[in-house]
Amino acid sequence: MVKGFAGSGRLPIIVALDPPIGVDPVKWCFRIIDDTLDIVSGYKIGLPLILDLDRKRDLEKIVGKMKGVWLRIADLKLADIGDIMVSIIRRLHGFGFNAFIVHGFIGYNGALDRVSDYVDSIDAKLITVVSMSHSGSSEIIDHVLDRLLEVALRAGSWGIVAPATRPEIIRGIRSRVGDRVKILSPGIGVQGARPSTAIKAGADYEIIGRLVTRSEDPRKTLLEIRDLYR
Amino acid sequence: MVKGFAGSGRLPIIVALDPPIGVDPVKWCFRIIDDTLDIVSGYKIGLPLILDLDRKRDLEKIVGKMKGVWLRIADLKLADIGDIMVSIIRRLHGFGFNAFIVHGFIGYNGALDRVSDYVDSIDAKLITVVSMSHSGSSEIIDHVLDRLLEVALRAGSWGIVAPATRPEIIRGIRSRVGDRVKILSPGIGVQGARPSTAIKAGADYEIIGRLVTRSEDPRKTLLEIRDLYR
Numbered sequence: 007m008v009k010g011f012a013g014s015g016r017l018p019i020i021v022a023l024d025p026p027i028g029v030d031p032v033k034w035c036f037r038i039i040d041d042t043l044d045i046v047s048g049y050k051i052g053l054p055l056i057l058d059l060d061r062k063r064d065l066e067k068i069v070g071k072m073k074g075v076w077l078r079i080a081d082l083k084l085a086d087i088g089d090i091m092v093s094i095i096r097r098l099h100g101f102g103f104n105a106f107i108v109h110g111f112i113g114y115n116g117a118l119d120r121v122s123d124y125v126d127s128i129d130a131k132l133i134t135v136v137s138m139s140h141s142g143s144s145e146i147i148d149h150v151l152d153r154l155l156e157v158a159l160r161a162g163s164w165g166i167v168a169p170a171t172r173p174e175i176i177r178g179i180r181s182r183v184g185d186r187v188k189i190l191s192p193g194i195g196v197q198g199a200r201p202s203t204a205i206k207a208g209a210d211y212e213i214i215g216r217l218v219t220r221s222e223d224p225r226k227t228l229l230e231i232r233d234l235y236r
Numbered sequence: 237m238v239k240g241f242a243g244s245g246r247l248p249i250i251v252a253l254d255p256p257i258g259v260d261p262v263k264w265c266f267r268i269i270d271d272t273l274d275i276v277s278g279y280k281i282g283l284p285l286i287l288d289l290d291r292k293r294d295l296e297k298i299v300g301k302m303k304g305v306w307l308r309i310a311d312l313k314l315a316d317i318g319d320i321m322v323s324i325i326r327r328l329h330g331f332g333f334n335a336f337i338v339h340g341f342i343g344y345n346g347a348l349d350r351v352s353d354y355v356d357s358i359d360a361k362l363i364t365v366v367s368m369s370h371s372g373s374s375e376i377i378d379h380v381l382d383r384l385l386e387v388a389l390r391a392g393s394w395g396i397v398a399p400a401t402r403p404e405i406i407r408g409i410r411s412r413v414g415d416r417v418k419i420l421s422p423g424i425g426v427q428g429a430r431p432s433t434a435i436k437a438g439a440d441y442e443i444i445g446r447l448v449t450r451s452e453d454p455r456k457t458l459l460e461i462r463d464l465y466r
Binding site: 052053054056057058059060061062063082083084085086087088090093094097098109110111112113114115116117118119135138139140141142143144145146147149150153154157197 | 282283284286287288289290291292293312313314315316317318320323324327328339340341342343344345346347348349368369370371372373374375376377379380383384387427
């Protein structure tokens with residue numbers, strides 16, 4: 007059985023909540039959360055969903071529904087100057103998120119330094135992107151992976167993001183950072199990687215979206231995926 | 237008189253709409269826009285304001301108020317995989333924005349290629365960040381400036397973002413890209429650079445926020461700044 011799985015009785019899966027076009031996003035999220043809250047490690051929400059909500063209060067309701075789950079991640083992949091990122095994170099924290107994804111490439115000074123201090127002060131989790139799942143990640147990002155890791159560690163990141171589509175990157179990162187930080191992996195399912203690929207390469211969590219949420223029975227699909235981790 | 241200024245009769249200024257905490261953001265934006273609509277080149281809205289709005293419709297109202305102005309910029313500094321960025325830009329375009337700021341760092345394949353195609357298809361403007369105003373920009377971003385420029389040009393960016401806080405970067409970029417792309421410069425005012433610094437270094441537009449919007453009389457302040465461009 008893979009690391010991190012046995013202890014909590016929960017799957018090392020973070021469900022990405024990306025409602026399809028045309029549905030009521032609040033009802034859709036409620037249904038998925040109700041259905042999976044006791045077996046997953048967390049949920050991740052991105053900008054498309056946030057922009058689809060009619061009222062600000064809807065976001066609060068959706069995140070509020072996640073009570074009891076370990077990770078409530080705002081995945082806005084922030085990449086701005088420090089003050090702007092802090093002002094965004096302050097608002098997101100107000101909606102109930104407790105973990106925030108930012109990019110490492112913006113650097114530490116005047117950027118992640120501020121974010122790190124703020125996230126610490128609210129007892130939340132900083133998650134820093136050091137590699138991405140698309141092929142364009144090899145154009146610039148992969149060439150500076152060492153520096154990105156350095157920035158992520160210097161900022162005291164709780165977790166880093168690295169893609170399941172390229173498990174060799176995950177292995178490389180794990181060998182460099184040891185157990186100091188969690189590794190979260192997107193890229194499972196529709197983007198190409200099979201569930202468990204990232205975990206077996208050394209990741210702590212797999213981020214899975216449509217493969218679960220668009221399946222007929224998300225809970226059943228998750229329990230089927232569970233077998234792949236054994 | 238500086239380039240780009242004489243023709244339109246408008247200032248080469250994009251006003252960043254960042255309402256202070258505690259005000260009604262819609263009323264605040266309306267007041268600034270009403271006051272300045274005929275003399276500026278555009279407005280820029282970021283995530284803090286978007287997250288402060290009670291209803292989605294408020295964003296539509298604010299952007300709708302900008303009719304007649306050349307640039308209605310959504311500055312979310314997008315840095316995600318292509319499909320996600322397209323789905324965000326589709327929504328932002330629905331709110332009335334006609335220009336979108338993304339990061340060059342994420343690369344072309346599977347990222348800016350998709351965004352570029354989509355932005356072309358809706359006849360909007362792609363603006364790509366190649367350098368930033370904070371000191372952390374020198375940690376990673378500045379080392380790969382040539383590659384970032386390459387990605388920005390390959391994606392057919394209408395404009396690129398480079399900071400007024402470091403005019404030598406603007407000069408270097410202008411000498412490399414010629415007149416193919418517009419250069420937009422943040423970092424004026426509260427972040428340290430004096431208005432006209434970027435324009436004199438070769439930028440086409442200066443992005444100015446609090447220096448104008450928090451002044452007692454934004455219109456008067458803009459008209460005072462106008463003298464610096466002469």
